Amino acid sequence: MSIITQATARLVDIPVETLRTDAVQSFQSQETIFVDLVAADGSEGRGYTYTIGTGGSAVLALLRDVFLPQLIGMDTRRTEHIWNTLFASTRATAPGAITSLALAAVDTAVWDLNGRREGNPLWIAAGGYTHELACYDTENGWLHISTDELVAGIVAVKEGGMRAAKVKVGKPTVQGDVERLRAVREAVGDDFEIFVDANQSFTVPEAIRRAAAFAELGIGWLEEPLPADNVAGHAQLARHSAVPIAVGETLYSVKQFQTYVDMEAASILQVDVARVGGITPWLKVAHLAEAANLPVAPHFLMELHVSLACAIPNGGWVEHIPQLRAVTHNGPVPVNGVMQAPATPGLGIDWDEAQLTRLTVATAGAGSGSVAGTN
Template identity: 50%
Template sequence: MTEIERVEILMVDLPPKVKRTDAIQSFESQETPIVKITDSDGAIGIGYSYTIGTGGRSIMSLLEHTLVPCLIGRDPMQIEQIWRDLLFKTHATSVGAITSLSLAAIDIALWDLKCKKLNQPLWKMAGGAKDRIPLYSTEGGWLHLSPEELVEDATARQAEGFKGAKIKIGHEIAADDEARLRGVREAVGEQFEIMTDGNQSFSLSEARRRAQLLEAYNIAWFEEPLRADDVGSHENLARSTSVPIAVGESMYSLSQFNEYLRRDAASIVQVDVARIGGITPWLKVAHMAEAFNVSVCPHFLMELHVSLCCAVPNSRWLEYIPQLDRLTNTSMKIADGFGMPSNEAGLGIDWDFSAVEKLSVEGSHKVLT
């Protein structure tokens, strides 16, 4: 039996290339924990996750002291069993972001290893439902940008073939949010989707008010209008508006998604492969959403989500926010506004290991055997 013989961990800290702000925060940094698993055949799998400014060292500590030691000697092809065992190992800290982000880096590495050993790209190994996914851009829709800057970015993306753009909302005065949406809608017309994101900033009463405003501009979805753990208020809001409600980036377990879907509290699922704990649970959420006739439009991590979106039939959109440009030799392929998954065996991420090593946080590189 092939066994896991060696695991390396390190973390890269990437300042955002552009200023990123929303209604509750500004992205300080992009901490990127990376896990490299080598088996007894010499095959290697690479996994990663991320934070947006804090918590990275906690993830690295959980990996080093608790999770990675449990991998040595295990059969890397038994991904489901390993995921379950590691979840139980951390049951006192689950469900939560630090544990999920740590599990994800390992699980993603194991999937990369499996795909490489079987000489298959991830998008086919995980389902092979389609060979491209339409893109929408968030990178030019941040809250601090003026209406004119929003229009400039949206029209530029439209000219490149993108099918939509996301606008952050959450200004204190609703009229300020409306001015942003009105300018973009007038500039792009009705054949271009506009998504909105409240980043959990509203009360239920204010979310209802803002949703009424959004209806006038044919908005594709209202994302995270309320606290992610308030299922009841999302259910109430969803019943009161024609604007689709989107949730998922701040949810960390299968059961949380199940609750939203059972109660018809959201009609778009934005499951994040890092925050849900890896590819193994991501696919379960996507298939569960399919059973409820709900679309999957994942949050962030486009370089990995492009393959997962193409693995499942109910994916609708891929969010364009480049994350790994400084760590890879080649970028995700884009053609006519669609993201295209790599046909190379594995995740399809072309890591530049010299850049990874150069940008790694001092003292974060550990090797366990």
């Protein structure tokens, strides 16, 4: 039977692997919230979601108080029913980050359980378009890195076989950004893609100004140039910019992506499976993008996104940015600039149970044998 009999959650604080800075923040920690499901036939599934420093306890509280109790008795084969029932129970807080993050932990657990029961890896279950995709590096492009370090790191990335990397922008002056980017371009040549990410730090006039300067360097995309809720501003920028505009990591519903597409405000959709509410809505955004002839280049979470981006015909680049190595035994490793989707059933992530236990800071649960409350 595919009926859920037990649902538990826990908050795990995973150390940041390296110092990460952008124009507006520093990556403090990865609060990772896990949901484990058990069905009546013994099938199990594990999903997860994350924050980058705050809010993890709020996500866990929503799971404990609202979502986990509802899951008991639900049929895991009915993914749309589960997702929409939980969403409907939080109308007052949806769409929004906390609700979407909590939904993602549940939804990915449902997909994992179903995939493991049926023997299907995620990339097959979600569409099965291809088993591998090109990836780009983010770990060598942080804003605090000196120009010399930036160039050395990205040259090493190219020598390792990757064909693209992302550089954070948002220096106090246009010239500050341009000098760094020009140094990288001169070092890697014209046959290497350079993407840039402003992390919502510009005004519309400044974004137009910098996009023009970046275009001269052959930049592949300008990511999150403006606050994510300024769709009209992004549309205005897109009309003026020769550099494609990429958005998505801070959008929390399918309808928000629909608005961007309708207003022609973005050329690349960077939907994040955790922030949009799970695999179920992620695929809707991906197919929305396909219908609009737009590529999907998902944000972060490469362990999940490599499978999802491979599942669809319009998968673009996968972002290489490791963060789960402290709690896993495996993980996608780029080979000659290409990342392969896991072939094992479900999400395909081999968790290190001992490390998860060591790093757990709070738990919650519902159903027989579950953990009651939080600690």
